[in-house]
Amino acid sequence: MARGRAPTVKDVAEHAGVSPGVVSRVVNANGSVSERTRKRVLASIKALDYRPHSAARELRTRTTNTIGLVLADVANPFFAHLAEHVVRHSAEFGLGVLLTTTQEDPAMELRSIELLMQKRVRGVIAAPGTGNAAAWRHMRDLGIDLTFVDRVIDRIPGIDVVGMDNESAAHAATTALLERGHRRIALVSGPSTTSTGRERIDGYRRALGEHDIAENPALVAELAFQRSGVENAVRAMAGLDEPPTALVVGNTAVSAHVVRYLQECGVRLPEDLSVVVFHDAEWAKLMTPQITVVRHQLDALARNAVEMLHSRMNSDEPLRRREIRLDSELVIRSSVAAPRKRRALLET
Amino acid sequence: MARGRAPTVKDVAEHAGVSPGVVSRVVNANGSVSERTRKRVLASIKALDYRPHSAARELRTRTTNTIGLVLADVANPFFAHLAEHVVRHSAEFGLGVLLTTTQEDPAMELRSIELLMQKRVRGVIAAPGTGNAAAWRHMRDLGIDLTFVDRVIDRIPGIDVVGMDNESAAHAATTALLERGHRRIALVSGPSTTSTGRERIDGYRRALGEHDIAENPALVAELAFQRSGVENAVRAMAGLDEPPTALVVGNTAVSAHVVRYLQECGVRLPEDLSVVVFHDAEWAKLMTPQITVVRHQLDALARNAVEMLHSRMNSDEPLRRREIRLDSELVIRSSVAAPRKRRALLET
């Protein structure tokens, strides 16, 4: 719908009987201007409902107050909370957030990157997927500051990272199960092509090793971040001659599906299976039994990401690459118990 | 971090031995250009890694491919899913999405509006709160196309709306309970200052009326979209001489808290209380019993919103205001049953 053109500095200047330069100085609290004319200009601005044109300003100053946020799937409660916090903290810095979603699809991620580069965003916060290392590096080389959250692509140096200490978290979760007497502990994790997947598997392994338990490959399932594959993986593990007595789910994208499928199969928690899940989603505390979770500091994660990006954006010095790892907390709930007598997990 | 300036049309033109205008025509598939030079220009673009500068283009063409999305709280699963779908469908149209969050705070909403106006976004999709009717109207008057989702501010004509048929949904939910023999049905809804709150209360009332039941004000709680107030409201209703035997929760922001508090109080579902909740969140099907829900067509909601906005953006004709109401589906699960013998709901 076409409307009358929005007022410009020129209009304001005319209305106030000054020159455009003066108006600019007023709105940007830049150069000096007499109090009298300042008042007059301010009045004209209000009178005309003047609003500086972002694009023009960006063009002239060669900078924006917009950042990009690239996540896999905002419908995933983990990313949803992360997004909410990032948006809130960005607003505190006066930064707008251009949100983009990839569905874990490298092609979509590439399109996101391309969009953000055209928009010349000032910086980007991203939970990177796999396969676009070159594109991310390119982005950084072009001067767009970059902060990775949650995940790392360790092939790319010079990019700040803020994530969780996944190794320790997985270690703690596994150890808690071991200490309750479990010996056959299964792990459903994300792909080991992602940093989070790798780190969580590492922590799991370390815990097993410390208890002199040989790792059983059949008990480790690397699932893509999609619903498909969940049922097969669960059935495969449950159908083993010696099925697991405990399960750690380190893949937030599928954890609800895993738990739901266990329910559907009639697996009783924690009698038949003890369960620990990464991320303290809403449902964890609503279920019966309440699910033991690894609780992340999502707000701190977001705050650090925004702050790191912001500081980097405002310093010409290419600071050394920083990496922050936040501790997670193991919240024991009733889905964890000592193993019971051996029996088949599923009636097949 | 300062980097060498990005290449411009001028650079590309030089490199290809043509004029800037030709380059522009090539990238925009606009005017006509000989195949030979087109190839050459394309090669130069690739060679220099040229990317059109969004801001410059916006300045010149007086238009953007960015829209705003204003929601209350992306951490709320309802809005999270909505956001995901909006972002995805927008991407299909080549639209970037500037996400903003208000926490149901009018002041934050106003800041969002201001940000989006400065950015001169092409259009906005918003679930508007209360108290900024004038600002929204102003935005529309300035030529920014507007589509409201989920909620309506009916004081503002000329703005497209796509929402759910809340009245029917609440009516259906209430009726399902009535038909199972419930007579004392409670309702926890959002503030009646919001359209969704009002409509859901209306539907609830109509259902009661059709069954010749007088409305009991003590059984209707209008809760703000915040956690606080949940416990008091629940306790107040449970403490009545004649406590409700069924409950409809029409406020997605607090529904999980309501259910959790009921659990904590030892209220058994559905024996002590039948429950229906708006929005089919992840946890509804994970709980024991599984919760009966009103399931919305969130993807259709988002798709319609984006499509309406897109069509409006691309037609100079100020089309008549359109309003779309999507049906919701009542998904009966085991949290609903016939009322049992009367007993106190809480041991006080």
Added chain:
DNA sequence: TTGTACGCGTTATCAG
């Protein structure tokens, strides 16, 4: 303290 003039990168117009 204020005004002027130029350039940011792009596209539309108009001659050639």
Added chain:
DNA sequence: CTGATAACGCGTACAA
């Protein structure tokens, strides 16, 4: 089919 030129709205040196 191509090239030159102006203008989009703003900030900023520099001159007044």
